[in-house]
Amino acid sequence: MKKLLSLLVVLVAMFVVAGCGNTNLKDREIVIPDQLTTDPITITFWHAMGQANQGYIQDIIDRFNVIYPNVTVIQAGQGGYTDLRDKITKAISAGTEPNIAQTYPDHVAVYLQGRAVLPLDKYMENATHGFTQADLDDFVPSFLAEGTIYDEAGTYYSLPFNKSTEVMFYNKTFFDQNSLTVPTTWAEVRTVSQQIKTLNGKVGFAYDSEANLFITLTQQWGGQYTNVNGEILFNNAQSKAAVTYFKDLYTDRLAATPTHFDGANYASDVFKAETIYMTVGSSAGAQHNNTTAFEVGVAPIPQYDGAGAVPAVIQQGTNVTIFSNATDDQRLASWLFVKFLTSTAETAYFSASTAYFPVRESAYTHPTYATFLANPDSIFVKSATIGYGQRDKFFTSAAFPGSSLARDESQSLIRAVLYGGKTIDQAYADAINELVW
Amino acid sequence: MKLKKFILLLLLGIFSFSLTACDNKPGEEEWEIHYYTNRTTLERDYTGKDFFLHGIGEVTLVSVADGDTAMFKTATSQPFRVRFLGIDTPESTYRIDPWGKAASDYTANRLNNATKIVLEAEGNQPVLDSTGTRYLAWVWVDGKLLNLELIEESFTTSKGASGSKYAEVIFNADMRTQTKGKRIWGEQDPGFNYSIEGTQVTLEELRTNEAEYANKKVAVVGIVTRVLGFSAYVEDCSGETGCYGIYVYAGFTQLQKLVVGFELRIEGTMVYHPDQETGAPQITDTRDSKITVLSTGNEVVPTVMTISELNRTTNPTISGRFVKLENVTVYSGYDSANNAFTFRIRDSQNNTIEVRVASDIAIRDLSIPAPQDNRIRTWEYFNGKNIDIVAPIGVYSGQYQLLLGSFNDITFHN
Numbered sequence: 001m002k003k004l005l006s007l008l009v010v011l012v013a014m015f016v017v018a019g020c021g022n023t024n025l026k027d028r029e030i031v032i033p034d035q036l037t038t039d040p041i042t043i044t045f046w047h048a049m050g051q052a053n054q055g056y057i058q059d060i061i062d063r064f065n066v067i068y069p070n071v072t073v074i075q076a077g078q079g080g081y082t083d084l085r086d087k088i089t090k091a092i093s094a095g096t097e098p099n100i101a102q103t104y105p106d107h108v109a110v111y112l113q114g115r116a117v118l119p120l121d122k123y124m125e126n127a128t129h130g131f132t133q134a135d136l137d138d139f140v141p142s143f144l145a146e147g148t149i150y151d152e153a154g155t156y157y158s159l160p161f162n163k164s165t166e167v168m169f170y171n172k173t174f175f176d177q178n179s180l181t182v183p184t185t186w187a188e189v190r191t192v193s194q195q196i197k198t199l200n201g202k203v204g205f206a207y208d209s210e211a212n213l214f215i216t217l218t219q220q221w222g223g224q225y226t227n228v229n230g231e232i233l234f235n236n237a238q239s240k241a242a243v244t245y246f247k248d249l250y251t252d253r254l255a256a257t258p259t260h261f262d263g264a265n266y267a268s269d270v271f272k273a274e275t276i277y278m279t280v281g282s283s284a285g286a287q288h289n290n291t292t293a294f295e296v297g298v299a300p301i302p303q304y305d306g307a308g309a310v311p312a313v314i315q316q317g318t319n320v321t322i323f324s325n326a327t328d329d330q331r332l333a334s335w336l337f338v339k340f341l342t343s344t345a346e347t348a349y350f351s352a353s354t355a356y357f358p359v360r361e362s363a364y365t366h367p368t369y370a371t372f373l374a375n376p377d378s379i380f381v382k383s384a385t386i387g388y389g390q391r392d393k394f395f396t397s398a399a400f401p402g403s404s405l406a407r408d409e410s411q412s413l414i415r416a417v418l419y420g421g422k423t424i425d426q427a428y429a430d431a432i433n434e435l436v437w
Numbered sequence: 438m439k440l441k442k443f444i445l446l447l448l449l450g451i452f453s454f455s456l457t458a459c460d461n462k463p464g465e466e467e468w469e470i471h472y473y474t475n476r477t478t479l480e481r482d483y484t485g486k487d488f489f490l491h492g493i494g495e496v497t498l499v500s501v502a503d504g505d506t507a508m509f510k511t512a513t514s515q516p517f518r519v520r521f522l523g524i525d526t527p528e529s530t531y532r533i534d535p536w537g538k539a540a541s542d543y544t545a546n547r548l549n550n551a552t553k554i555v556l557e558a559e560g561n562q563p564v565l566d567s568t569g570t571r572y573l574a575w576v577w578v579d580g581k582l583l584n585l586e587l588i589e590e591s592f593t594t595s596k597g598a599s600g601s602k603y604a605e606v607i608f609n610a611d612m613r614t615q616t617k618g619k620r621i622w623g624e625q626d627p628g629f630n631y632s633i634e635g636t637q638v639t640l641e642e643l644r645t646n647e648a649e650y651a652n653k654k655v656a657v658v659g660i661v662t663r664v665l666g667f668s669a670y671v672e673d674c675s676g677e678t679g680c681y682g683i684y685v686y687a688g689f690t691q692l693q694k695l696v697v698g699f700e701l702r703i704e705g706t707m708v709y710h711p712d713q714e715t716g717a718p719q720i721t722d723t724r725d726s727k728i729t730v731l732s733t734g735n736e737v738v739p740t741v742m743t744i745s746e747l748n749r750t751t752n753p754t755i756s757g758r759f760v761k762l763e764n765v766t767v768y769s770g771y772d773s774a775n776n777a778f779t780f781r782i783r784d785s786q787n788n789t790i791e792v793r794v795a796s797d798i799a800i801r802d803l804s805i806p807a808p809q810d811n812r813i814r815t816w817e818y819f820n821g822k823n824i825d826i827v828a829p830i831g832v833y834s835g836q837y838q839l840l841l842g843s844f845n846d847i848t849f850h851n
Binding site: 051074076077078079080082083085086087090091094096200265266269270272273274275287288290291292293294378379 | 525527528532534567569594595596597598599600604608611612615616622623664666667688689690691775776796797798799809810812
């Protein structure tokens with residue numbers, strides 16, 4: 001119940017919309033000027049990026065200013081993603097939200113409850129400032145589609161920005177020395193981990209994110225997790241079978257999560273220490289699994305290959321959203337910046353600098369990204385290319401106010417089953433009880 | 438099934454409008470920098486309590502690392518590092534960011550002039566941060582919450598404050614402070630070098646006049662003597678007064694040009710890590726594009742020294758040098774997390790020094806064939822061995838130590 005109470009605070013802050021703000025421009029009709037004003041204009045971009053990535057964003061802003069010299073774009077790092085969400089929620093209540101923000105889908109779902117998000121469709125369709133059909137076709141379809149998951153009409157409330165997925169990192173030196181085969185299925189994970197256990201008694205595999213483990217395996221086993229209406233659907237046989245499968249791997253000490261390893265916050269810590277030899281983690285977090293202690297291999301994540309299997313790899317990362325509380329020119333300037341940010345050259349630049357995926361297909365052959373790909377031995381390149389190679393299996397879980405709580409409960413459920421001594425049925429019942437009345 | 442609870446929560450949220458609708462912020466005409474800091478007080482009783490036992494207690498300052506990290510000790514504890522909760526000031530140690538040094542100076546000034554410092558954990562017990570080396574705490578300096586004050590001084594945004602006991606006031610302060618456009622929110626740091634090019638300087642000049650180059654962009658020339666993890670040591674012996682070395686920190690990125698025997702021109706920033714008193718100078722903020730290969734295949738020869746010469750008081754500028762110690766014996770040690778370990782060696786005169794193997798260094802006994810695990814994970818492997826060792830000199834807690842990079846850098850005599 002504590003989590004729900006903390007959410008209450010967020011919602012309370014969010015729904016207090018009318019009283020404090022000095023401005024309330026957000027409920028106005030969308031009017032798109034034919035030309036952007038040439039008067040000085042300022043827009044703000046809040047995000048959760050660190051110092052290095054802020055430098056890349058500033059480079060993009062500087063290039064944007066070559067085209068639109070009268071637009072001042074102020075970027076502001078707001079800490080972590082949770083800080084960013086909570087500050088924007090608070091700012092919405094005060095009428096001081098930014099013009100643009102980096103967003104996760106469940107954050108957008110919260111902001112939408114405050115009627116604070118600008119629908120992008122009219123801007124995308126605008127003859128002067130919008131996208132051509134070729135532009136739309138150029139976006140990676142699953143990335144673009146993530147902006148439309150908030151209502152049945154498929155209204156666009158975001159465009160993709162920094163996208164990633166999960167890949168499996170493995171100790172290639174160890175695999176080569178011992179003639180082990182990199183597993184592609186969970187059955188093969190069992191086989192290889194058993195071989196490793198026979199060799200040296202160690203747990204072979206660890207899944208870094210317990211929430212992603214639950215959500216991904218539920219998907220791979222053909223089960224449902226949640227839906228866009230906020231319904232909690234994971235209390236099903238397929239999901240339980242998936243968790244049972246991983247629990248059995250853990251019981252046999254063939255696979256685990258970081259919780260198993262005392263003092264480890266991340267699976268990458270025990271991976272680099274050669275306590276384990278395979279780990280599934282974020283494709284954008286390759287640096288954390290990077291080491292000179294051994295050669296690191298990168299492979300697609302294991303898939304379920306039993307009856308009813310659904311190939312699935314989670315799609316992660318953020319989008320960019322424009323807020324409606326702004327003048328027509330600020331809205332247009334924000335749209336033009338987001339359009340610029342997601343252009344072929346700029347997504348190629350940002351991705352080559354950070355190892356996130358470009359959001360447009362054409363960026364993969366852009367000279368900037370081609371230069372990045374020219375070093376195939378780099379773990380960043382391997383991670384990006386292997387990760388993107390799984391795109392036909394990408395899925396996203398539904399976003400709704402409170403969907404982050406479902407993620408939290410997914411983590412708790414895995415911990416309860418693996419380490420808390422709870423039965424599968426009890427752990428599911430507890431999780432459902434936390435989430436559903 | 439629906440999330441019915443949300444309906445209730447939404448209704449409650451609407452009914453609660455009046456509770457949190459408007460933040461009682463001061464107007465422009467009555468701007469007060471420390472508005473929230475001055476109105477936030479420590480509610481928990483810390484009298485007679487201990488930070489480690491009770492999650493709150495009085496401490497004394499040992500040293501300041503940067504704007505959001507310092508070392509303290511309690512009446513009964515050894516010194517321990519503390520990362521301030523809810524904030525993230527710009528870097529000023531392994532990397533230099535605008536306003537990083539100023540934030541560090543501000544924190545140092547407040548803590549060094551404090552009459553009473555109280556650390557408060559978020560819960561009833563202190564917890565470590567994700568690095569596992571620093572305790573997280575709210576830092577009360579003479580009754581003022583320094584974490585909050587640093588936000589109101591525009592040295593940091595809030596980070597990781599969500600869900601914490603001071604989240605509300607921290608967010609309010611952060612939102613209010615950002616609108617003023619001060620320091621990190623829109624001002625140039627007069628103490629930061631925004632130029633791209635570093636000052637060309639020899640390692641001899643840099644190491645013998647360190648104060649002049651600390652926190653500045655430099656370009657140095659040296660030969661790579663050892664690569665440890667992704668980082669490396671370089672040395673230059675062309676000076677008039679002998680050889681000088683320095684550590685080149687590369688973070689998590691493998692720099693293709695850091696190869697033993699390569700003579701390099703390296704651009705970066707010289708900083709002390711973790712600080713001047715307890716650590717060593719290093720070159721940071723570099724990458725392959727800022728490194729020029731001048732020559733390759735240079736022979737790397739360690740300087741034979743004795744343990745008694747590895748004394749930071751009598752030889753303060755030899756960290757980073759590549760040295761060889763002969764006929765020393767391993768006599769004690771300890772193991773750390775993730776396969777890191779340290780062993781101590783002594784010579785015939787009982788002079789001693791520590792040898793460190795970091796967690797990202799795999800020392801492998803190649804005489805042990807696959808599939809056996811040949812990574813050495815404990816200092817006891819070396820216990821009692823009489824050895825020669827070659828290694829660069831590092832600094833840990835103010836003392837020199839050797840940093841072992843490879844099994845081949847040890848010659849066993851027994």
